[in-house]
Amino acid sequence: MTKLTIGEVAKQAGVSKSTISRYLNGNFKKMSPVTRQKIEKTIKELDYHPNRQAQTLKTKKSGLIGFVVADMANMYSSRLISGASKVAREHNYQVLTMDSVNDIELEHDSLLKLRDQALEGLIIQPMSRNSQVYEELASTIPTVFVDRVTDNKQWPGVVVDNFDATHQIGELIASHHYKNVIMVSEPVSVSQARLNRVNGLKAVADANSINFELVEVDELQHESTRGQLVNKIKKATGTRAAVFTSNSRLLMLMLQIIEEVGAEIPTDIGLSGYDDWNWTSLTNPPLTSIEQDTLSVGTEAMKTLIDRISHTNDEPNLKVIRSQINIRKSI
Amino acid sequence: MTKLTIGEVAKQAGVSKSTISRYLNGNFKKMSPVTRQKIEKTIKELDYHPNRQAQTLKTKKSGLIGFVVADMANMYSSRLISGASKVAREHNYQVLTMDSVNDIELEHDSLLKLRDQALEGLIIQPMSRNSQVYEELASTIPTVFVDRVTDNKQWPGVVVDNFDATHQIGELIASHHYKNVIMVSEPVSVSQARLNRVNGLKAVADANSINFELVEVDELQHESTRGQLVNKIKKATGTRAAVFTSNSRLLMLMLQIIEEVGAEIPTDIGLSGYDDWNWTSLTNPPLTSIEQDTLSVGTEAMKTLIDRISHTNDEPNLKVIRSQINIRKSI
DNA sequence: TTGTACGCGTTATCAG
């Protein structure tokens, strides 16, 4: 059994390699229908399919796009890929995914490995605001950054509207005449995104002379953490306070605690927060929440990347994906 | 600027391409330290790195492993990839991920695309129990199936212990002298996994003459669905009943409903179920739950795949990953 | 309309 190459097909079909190659690449303009059908037939018979590596070596087009995510095991990253893959598929690209596992060194390694793959484009959910490798890669192949902004304003990016989203929730809270806002978040200083979320909410609170308190919690599983939160809620109950959490777990935890304390939502206390898992419509009452459109971040990133690859649009730009505010009954 | 190839490096270093190639592939056995250092130096200076496509074309080793997941946007699939990627990285493989998006035709297409990529191995979370493409690919390159069993017993696979896990929970329930078990699940017949979960629990119930009821729910967001469940719980309260849910959303929903009804856990009613998001330790009381070790499914799959690639172990085998039973205070 | 011949960047076989 001789291995199946374009040459073999040519022999079987009684034509030359060039003709087969033309057929494969859709150059039918100058090809007699006879030979075309002959080729089609033998290709089907032999079940031949061309070797991508050889094609790539020749054309420099691998059909591959690299995607380095911060943490594959995180819902956020995987939705990113999900959205990006969809668009990639529509444009006949395949996505080579690498996981940084929240480790800046692993990200570095991943990037280096991707560099040698003749990628046509690259999407990065960056661990840092800048780096030598970013520079090198972004200057070599079309690159788009997602989720986190970088220092270099020349690089196109797609991010989420953290400030605006909590700002909107803030407006909602203000319109319901709350007097206090308690924001529960994991440590804020380590993440620009968290900071933006705090600022968005705080801005409205300040503007409306609503009292704003930030509660930073860390070890959620600790009894003491829970106890601390229980006390906070007990004190806040009936004071026209609204609780806002910066992620889904915290939101669920607070919902639990409020029920445990016996307070009514929203009569005794308001509750809202980020929902990463899509469950806030199932509770009683259904929770007003912010839903990040991570999928769109992925699709938009891939779209702008493909624009760049085809030079449809080479302008540096930062796209902001609006979060969805699900207004329900907890505020 | 002439592009950087092995030939260019050779010229600069004053040696031949062959020598450079030897250097690149670590064949230092027969190489003077002098030339070795010379090469090392110029490679660093030029910042040269070899072209993978050319290497692959020559060696047939792409360093690529394909992974087709059922639904990238699903936590289960992404954890699978996460685990697999980790092992792949340790062995210097890269993972080419494709998303079937729960569509059998898209899976087919993905598989066909992967076929042309000179993959060294393939992992599939299959949409069906068998198919022509599975046969073709599995007979061509080392392949491992994950999460779902296939008809062909020759194919290695890694799955989760659905029956055993719920069976264990059943034992726990029985040991606490419950008289009724209410299992809440999404439609069972469409999924072998769900069926196994039901059967595992039912088996224990039957063996211990515990009354077993299966409640299938579909449209969770419907008011009527919720109403139906509320009624069920009201009736069950105080009858020594334990509720078990087959996924995380349902578990959360039931927790909510039980609290709404005013029943105490576990005094008035028991509660347990699958936890996909790791939140059951945060509730009050902390919930006894089943945690699937999806990550391990991914790592084990990649390990057996790599064994197959290196022919360390070519036996057909089905690995079963045990779920973790988190015994807490709700049963 | 089709075929010839060369090159893409690398590895491997063989001499030397």
Next chain:
DNA sequence: CTGATAACGCGTACAA
């Protein structure tokens, strides 16, 4: 220890 040289499988001027 090192260097020619021939593949790997394909695309494409150029020629016919």
